[in-house]
Amino acid sequence: MSALFPLIPIKLLFIGLTVYIWTQLIKRGTALNQPRVSRFMLGFALLSVVLSVISVGKIYPYGAVTDLLVFAAATSLFMALQMRTLAGRFLGLLIIAIPLLGPLAYLLHYQVVGGAMNKDSFIAVFQTTSTEASEYLASFTSVMSLIPLLLATALLIWIVKHNVGSERKTLPIKTAATYVLLAVLMIALAPLEKGLFTYPVDVYVSYQQEMTTTKERMAQFSERNINKDYRISKEGQGEIYVVVVGESLNKHHMGIYGYELDTTPNLQRLKDEGNLFVADNSFSNYPGTMAALSHALTAANQKNNKHYTQSLGIVELMNEAGFVTHWLGNQPLSNSYDMILGLIAKEAQDVQLTFDIEFHSMSHKDHQPDGVLLPLYEQILAQRDAGKNQVIFVHLMGNHTDYCERYPEEYKRYEVSPMDALYSHIFKGGLGHSRECYDNSILYNDHVVSTLVDDLQSALGEEGIGGLIYFADHSEDIERGVGHSSANFSFDMVESPTLIWLSEAYQQHNTDKTAALRHNLGQYYPNDFIFDTVIGMSGSRMEGSSYCSSCDLFSFDYDLPLENARTMHGKLAYKPLKAPSSAIAVTGK
Structure with a gap:
């Protein structure tokens, strides 16, 4: 279609035609002694222009020509349906309101997330629950961000009040037919250029196509239609390895990575003892849980470019190597849109979750703090078969929003001042994603992870061989307070940590591996290499x-x-970030 109208003057012609139609509609309203219709058409015309300008002003990826054409078509049909009956007037209002759904959806998304919607936006919606969504909106929707939505709502109320039910004369048949013809013409020409009205629909269609392909591939994954071109074996017995999967942790808010607040005192203690190793330049392969873990826990990575559904899973592989495998989780696995994580986790010989609530009815507030996993973990260590090797996967809720809900009251060390709290509620959507709550959640995460290490060390004793690796699925953009949406991507969203603890017996028995680890700690390390690193460890x-x-x-x-x-x-090429130079003022307890 675009090849038929390659000339810019053609676009300008139809923009001019749009403006002309609006002018005639306003004149027609006046001629019919309908000043309310004139105000109505003028109001919607201005709203359409504003939406188009906003779309361009926000560096939206498409132009605004179609916006003008589609809206003019809707207004033409509306005027053609100016009937005396109440049903006719409602039908006209519906016709003109439908084109506004796309722009309103985009603007709401932009106000909450800070970027244009994309396929990840729809994935996030389908991976969440209604209660979790309400928590997210409460955390990231400020009073100021609601003003455009409130204004749009007020405008719609004004339109209904001043037009539905008012006396009108019906347009002449010839005039109505002319408007319908113009509407059909403009709708036919709309594919010339995509705009704000059509982009959300295009994104949704693209998302559905991708999900159909992904589900087909996941069916192959579950049926094990993967070429077995490998061999794996393991010598020794009684060894224990732990893989801890964190959530939404920004390494630049960890004291062990140089943050000025002491948010990781226990991990720092383990590092000072000489057995905890910190990957200084670690980062995430994607700013989303399922997207990141689908690569971290399978053989898919940025070097081989394999699709995760056609790659080996780490749990399955550990089973084949003769390990007894366990999965402990404080996050749900049952949603169909995160099926890949469920498939990987349920390969474990022992799966224990901390809840029995159906996914679609649960909220992140329904989760207990991650410490609820510790008794289950300690029981596995105490009851293990000393003659067999063990791998324990621990999936934490970690530092997921609402940050203030991620820790018990006794870990509330950092408090926000009253003035900062007021500012946060007005401009940032409350304290749910405040820096103070986030730092408190890291302090508690430090307790949980260090306890996992201490318990492992106690179970191994002085002669036991074992290790623990901790990594986070992705990070959070705390500085801007926008979470981790790829629609508003920043490198803060992938600044995630990787920590490795090794028993002294392990280091003595595996001198080459330990030396290699020490040598590589300063290298750049994405978490889609976790699969290979667990094999090596x-x-x-x-x-x-x-x-x-x-x-x-x-x-x-x-x-x-x-x-x-x-x-x-x-x-996207990775660009490392430095730790924040200073934190905002906090009150330490």
């Missing part, structure tokens, strides 16, 4: 294309220079 010997030694921190083959480091599933 566990001492498993694997042959085949699914294992990447240059992705394994326990191998001297590890190699990822900054110029090759990428995020967003390999689509």
Whole structure:
């Protein structure tokens, strides 16, 4: 279609035609002694222009020509349906209101997230519950951000009040037919250029196509239609390895990464003892839980460009290596849109979740703090078969919004001042994503993770061989207070930590692996290399294309220079960030 009208003058012609139609509609309203109709048409015309200007002003990826054409078509049909009957007037109002749904959806998304909607926006909607969505909106929707929505609502109320039910004369048939013809013409020409009215629909269609493909691939994954071009084996017995999956943790808010507040005192203690290793330049492969973990927990990564549904899962692989596998989770697995994580987790021989509530009726507030996992973890360690190797996967709620709900009262060390609290409620949507609550949640996360290490160390004793790796799925943009939506991407959203603890016996028994780890700690490390690093840490010997030694921190083959480091599933070059120079004023307890 665009090839038929390549000339800019053609677009300008139809913009002029749109303006002309609006002028005639206003004149027609006056001629019919309907000043209310004139105000009505003028109001909607101005609203359409404002929406178009906003779409361009926000660096929206499409132009505004279609916006003008589609809206003019709707107004033409509305005028053609100026009937005396109440039903006719409601029908006209409906016709002119429908084109506004896309712009209103976009503006609401922009006000909450700060960026244009994309496929990830729809994925986030379908991965959430109604109660979780309400928490998210409460945390990220400020009073100021609601003003445009309130104004739009007021305008619609004004339109209904001043037009539905008012006396009108019916337009002449010829005039009505002319408007209908113009509307059909403009709608036919709308594909010339996509705009604000049509983009949300385009995104949704693209999302549905991708989900259909993904579900087909996941069916193959669950049926194990994966070429077995590998061999894996494991020597030794009685070893214990723990893989801890964190949530929404920004490493620049961790004291162990240089943050000025002491948010990780226990992890710092473990580091000072010499057995905890910090990957200084770690980052996430994607700013979303399922997108990140689908690569972290499978063989898919930025080097091999495999799709995760056609890649081996780490739990399945540990089973084949002879490990007894456990999965402890404080997050749900049952939603169909996060099926890949459920498939991976349920490969474990022992799966224990901290809730029995159906996914669609639960909120993140229904979760207990992550400490609820500790008794289950300690029970596994106490009852393990000392003659078998063990791998325990621990999936934390971590630092997910609402941050203030992620920790018990006794970990409320940092408090927001009354003035900052007032400012946050007006301009930032409340305290649910405040820096203070976030730092408190990290302080509690420090307690949980360090306890996992201490319990493991006690279970192993002085002679036991084992290790623990902690990583977060993604980070949060705390400085801007916008969470981790890819629609408003910043590199803060992928600044996630990776920590590794090794028993002294492990280090003595695996001197080469330990030396390689120490050598690689300063390298750039994305969490889509976790799969390979767990294989290396566990001492498993694997042959085949699914294992990447240059992705394994326990191998001297590890190699990822900054110029090759990428995020967003390999689509974006990674740019490391420095820790914030200072935190806002807090009151320490």
